[in-house]
Structure formats: C-alpha cells, structure tokens
Amino acid sequence: MEAAVRLFAGKGFDNTSVRDVAKAAGVNVAMISYYFGSKEKLLEAIFIKYITTMRAKLEEIVFASNVTPAEKIDRILESYIDTIAANRHFHLLMVREQGVMKNKIMYDGVKSLKLKNTSLIKGAIKAGAKAGIFKKNVDITILGLTVFGTINQAFNTQRFLCEQYRINPENEAEFLKVIIPRLKTHLKEVVRSYLLVKESDK
Amino acid sequence: MEAAVRLFAGKGFDNTSVRDVAKAAGVNVAMISYYFGSKEKLLEAIFIKYITTMRAKLEEIVFASNVTPAEKIDRILESYIDTIAANRHFHLLMVREQGVMKNKIMYDGVKSLKLKNTSLIKGAIKAGAKAGIFKKNVDITILGLTVFGTINQAFNTQRFLCEQYRINPENEAEFLKVIIPRLKTHLKEVVRSYLLVKESDK
DNA sequence: ATGAAAATTAAACAAGTGTTTGATTAATTA
C-alpha cells in the first residue's frame, strides 16, 4: 500500500500499472488481486487507511481552554498543515482523484473528512464571534476553500515552487523545510486578518 | 478538441480513450492520429490553445489609472475568476494534470501562465505598498497559492459544493451563479484584509 | 470531366492492461 500510494500520487492511478506497484513493493503481480481483490479495491483500501489516520489526527487536536480564539485557529491551521504534510503523497492522490471519483466509499470518506474539518473550524470561529473579536456570518464552506486550496496548491505545484525558491526538486526534505513554515505563517496571517473585526467597523 | 477537453476534464486524460473522444466528436478514431499525430499531441494542442487564450485574457486586464491599488487588486481577482470560470473545463484538466506532467511544452506553458499571474499581482501590490496602504515584503508566490488554490479548489470540489449549497450537481449554470459571486466577494475580502496595513501597525 | 490530393473509414496491429489459473513452495495444525 505504501508503494502504491507513492506511485499513484507520483504519476496518477490510471497511469500506474499493477505491475509497477508489484515491482516497487517487491512482490508478484498476482498478490495484489489475491490480497486486495483488484486494483480498484487496493485504492479503496488506501483511502480507508489514510482517511482513518487523518481523521484520528484531527480528533487529536486539543483545545486548551485557556487560549484565545485566534490562537485556537492558529493551532488548527498548524495541525492541518502538519498532518497533510505527513501524509502528502496520499493527500495529493486524494485531491487529484476526487474530481474523477465514482466510487461511493471513497467519495463518502473524503466528504466525511471535509465535514469534520468544516465543523472543527466552525466551532473555533463561533467562539471568537461570541467573544466579539471575529466577524459573524462567515461562510465557512468558502473559507475552507481558501484553507485547503492553499495547502493543496502548495503540494500540487511542488516542482514550480522548487524552481521559485531554488530548491533541488529531488530534495523533498529541503522543500518541506522551506514551504511548511511559510505556509503556516501565511495561512495564519491570512485567516486571522480575514476573521478579525476591523478597527474601522467597531 | 472541445469534446476532448470536456472528457479529459471530466474523467481524466488517462481514463479517456481516443475512441471516447472520437465518439463524442462524431468522427472516426483514426482522425485523431491523422490530424494531431497522437493522443498526447492532442493534449498538447489543447494546452497550447487554451493557454494562449488565457494569456490573451490576462493581457486584456486594463489598469485604469484613476483607481486605487485596492481596486486594482479587486479587478485582477475578478478577471481571474471570470477567465478561469469561462475555461473551467480546461483549467480543471490543467490543475489535475500538472502534477503528473512530463511533457516540457505543456509544463513550460503552465509555468509561463503562472509567472504572468505573479507579475501581474506583484505590480499591483507594489503600487499599493508605495502608496503606504499595503504591507511591504509580501511573498507573492505564497499569496498566489491562496488565490489560485482557492479558485482551483472551488472548481475541483464542485460536486461537494453543490451538496453544501443544495444545488443539483447537473445544473452547472446554477452552480456558477452561486459560486462565482461568493468566490469574488470572499477572495477580494481575504486578499484585501491580508494586504492592508493594520490600524494597529500605523 | 478528370486526375491528383485530402479526408474518412473499417479493420488490423502490437503492446499493455487487470485478472485468473494451476502448479509449487512455505507455514501451520493436529
């Protein structure tokens, strides 16, 4: 499954043959059908595994009670970025495949992740709105587009970003070292300045 | 090419056979090799055509001299959203295929578009920074992730958004009518509140 | 109207696909 996720993310599900996966995993081709049933089912197993992992990571986000709503948002954003970065191969695969997805199990899995994310953010924003420091009536769905769109775009345009920052595209560790802090700083700043009620509106 | 772009965007390049394209276009399969050389070259032709179109649209963005820097940014963002929405099938295809892309002509075309975008935004921001109303030292590359990430995410998660807004997913016109104004309002607000120097920093 | 060029076609082609088979080896259990 690890070999498959890497290959699928790297060159797409359809453009990866079961023979590629078998070779990368060091097993016989027939084993994939034997253990997973089919190539499609292998993808399904991958989705179930990673979505479970990522859901668990999201559940872990602890809300310390003595932090400001703004800090809560910061922590959520950092957790998103770290979790996605840690599972970036799968995440890329998911982003790329979700538009094409016909499989209900996988689609529903992705949807449940999105809803989980939305409710997480919604809770934090409501607290801030009640405290009078965040805007009210924020469209969380659209704000989610910005949060996940930004993160997805970062990992989906890795090659382009490496060129921009003069990083060797093979050196993934270096890429992460450069992009993750920037992403965190930027996204926190963007979301915070968007949510905060402006002085002029007071 | 129109039939191809629709199919490629709908179910992926690799998952669309030349026979699918031929049938959708109402021509014989052999015509694709005859006129384009190969399936890959067809994709290349599509990229060249649409990237040219979109570049031209970007060039068209007129900078009225008597508008504020903030209004300039607003206009650029609106143009982006309108242009991408008008070419959304191709744009989806491009976003989805860019991570997997090995073809140099296509990769370079996409890159040139990105650089064009970046320089467009950069110009507008510099003007605002000089006028003292925008932050200085903004990382335009990262800001670009947010702008295009948000727009891409909107079109890439169309089905999910339709569910959220209770739109019939088949009704594309309705989806556009709902999402485009929201996207414009949101993105302008996000970018503007991010760029503006805060009262507290004055 | 005629002949060369272009357009279009159904059929064939080779290569690659995911999957299954049937035989062989390894592991487990009684």
Add this chain to the structure above:
DNA sequence: TAATTAATCAAACACTTGTTTAATTTTCAT
C-alpha cells in the same frame, strides 16, 4: 510427521489501449 491451509509464482487469459494500414470517398483545381 503427515495433512491441510496459506502464500507465492510464472504463465496464460481476455480485453482495451493508441496507432497504422489500406481501401474508399470526397474535394477541388485544372
């Protein structure tokens, strides 16, 4: 240890893929 089950494999299978062929039709300038 013997019998049973599970794991692994190379080979074969049926099917789809993108592309080419060779024959036919259409176009169009002469």
